[in-house]
Amino acid sequence: MKPAPFRYERPTNLAEALAVRAAEPEAKVLAGGQSLIPLMSMRLSTVPVLIDINGLEELSHITVDDSGVRFGAIVRHSALLAHDGAARVQPLIAAALQHVAHATIRNRGTSVGSIVHADASGEMPMILCLTGGSLTVASTRGRREIPAADLFVGAMETSLEPDEIAVEAFMPALPARSGIAYDEVARRHGDYALCGVGAVVTHDEEGRIEHARAGFVSVSDVPEVVDLTECFPGGELDEGSLAAAGEHALERLDPEPDIHATADYRALLARTLTARVLRAADEDARARTMQKGRA
Ligand SMILES: Cc1cc2nc3c(=O)[nH]c(=O)nc-3n(C[C@H](O)[C@H](O)[C@H](O)COP(=O)(O)OP(=O)(O)OC[C@H]3O[C@@H](n4cnc5c(N)ncnc54)[C@H](O)[C@@H]3O)c2cc1C
Numbered sequence: 001m002k003p004a005p006f007r008y009e010r011p012t013n014l015a016e017a018l019a020v021r022a023a024e025p026e027a028k029v030l031a032g033g034q035s036l037i038p039l040m041s042m043r044l045s046t047v048p049v050l051i052d053i054n055g056l057e058e059l060s061h062i063t064v065d066d067s068g069v070r071f072g073a074i075v076r077h078s079a080l081l082a083h084d085g086a087a088r089v090q091p092l093i094a095a096a097l098q099h100v101a102h103a104t105i106r107n108r109g110t111s112v113g114s115i116v117h118a119d120a121s122g123e124m125p126m127i128l129c130l131t132g133g134s135l136t137v138a139s140t141r142g143r144r145e146i147p148a149a150d151l152f153v154g155a156m157e158t159s160l161e162p163d164e165i166a167v168e169a170f171m172p173a174l175p176a177r178s179g180i181a182y183d184e185v186a187r188r189h190g191d192y193a194l195c196g197v198g199a200v201v202t203h204d205e206e207g208r209i210e211h212a213r214a215g216f217v218s219v220s221d222v223p224e225v226v227d228l229t230e231c232f233p234g235g236e237l238d239e240g241s242l243a244a245a246g247e248h249a250l251e252r253l254d255p256e257p258d259i260h261a262t263a264d265y266r267a268l269l270a271r272t273l274t275a276r277v278l279r280a281a282d283e284d285a286r287a288r289t290m291q292k293g294r295a
Contacts, residue, residue: 003037014059021051022139030051032108032113035114068131068170077097100123100124115128118156123182135151154222177202177289195261208236219253221256226252
């Protein structure tokens with residue numbers, strides 16, 4: 001199918017893009033087009049004006065320092081995935097991005113576009129929440145930074161105003177003595193996950209678990225992060241505490257059925273993957289601390 005007729009605007013700088021956005025509240029921003037164009041082509045979305053931001057070179061940056069990773073709104077998934085500095089400072093980014101779709105889609109789709117699209121089956125919205133990141137948005141009225149916790153307000157719905165364009169996302173650095181893991185189950189390589197789970201485990205100076213959090217993909221309407229620290233009394237990780245963490249996560253989540261999986265199957269995946277990634281993140285924390293000690 002073909003999209004309904006639309007007007008196409010290709011501004012060459014952000015100020016111009018924001019002016020068009022302010023004048024056209026029904027307009028949509030075109031980033032990589034990997035979600036928007038299929039929706040328009042299937043006529044699930046009718047867009048009177050398309051504002052193509054791909055000419056805005058000022059939004060093409062990836063900046064890494066000790067505080068974390070910032071990436072602009074036209075940075076492709078593939079560029080962020082290949083960025084060594086980003087992988088070093090916040091390794092969850094690369095761990096999750098390698099599961100996003102196929103290489104061809106990653107070459108065009110943007111990580112900020114994925115966050116704004118706010119599909120709870122997407123990896124990057126959850127990673128923004130799990131890292132405690134934020135999204136910077138701009139309009140002709142100015143700029144504001146939206147913490148991940150205030151961004152995802154409903155199924156594929158964000159707190160962006162109609163005249164705003166997302167310009168940059170920020171993901172804080174992995175804290176000291178911490179490790180990460182991400183894993184998911186999909187029917188075929190490159191498909192959206194039936195369930196995905198990411199974890200961050202932080203140790204105290206004696207190597208006991210001080211904090212443990214997990215983030216969930218494809219289990220609810222919005223990306224969910226659950227604090228699982230209380231499941232590791234005394235900071236010990238064993239089969240019992242891992243099983244407790246899976247159960248605790250499920251008390252907070254309400255896995256939903258769809259044409260791909262029943263609610264029970266999703267719950268089983270969430271429980272199993274939670275234990276798996278927590279164990280892996282705990283090992284990763286140990287390995288990173290040892291490596292740092294040797295350096
Ligand atoms: C076959 C297939 C498989 C896929 N599998 C996965 C997967 O496994 N995991 C996954 O996470 N994703 C998957 N995707 C989606 C892919 O990651 C997209 O790249 C992503 O969801 C959207 O990014 P985009 O740059 O293409 O955004 P677009 O399609 O251009 O835009 C998406 C939406 O966000 C809005 N938008 C985009 N950028 C901005 C901005 N800067 N400011 C304001 N609004 C903006 C648009 O107006 C639109 O509403 C898949 C896509 C396809 C086609």
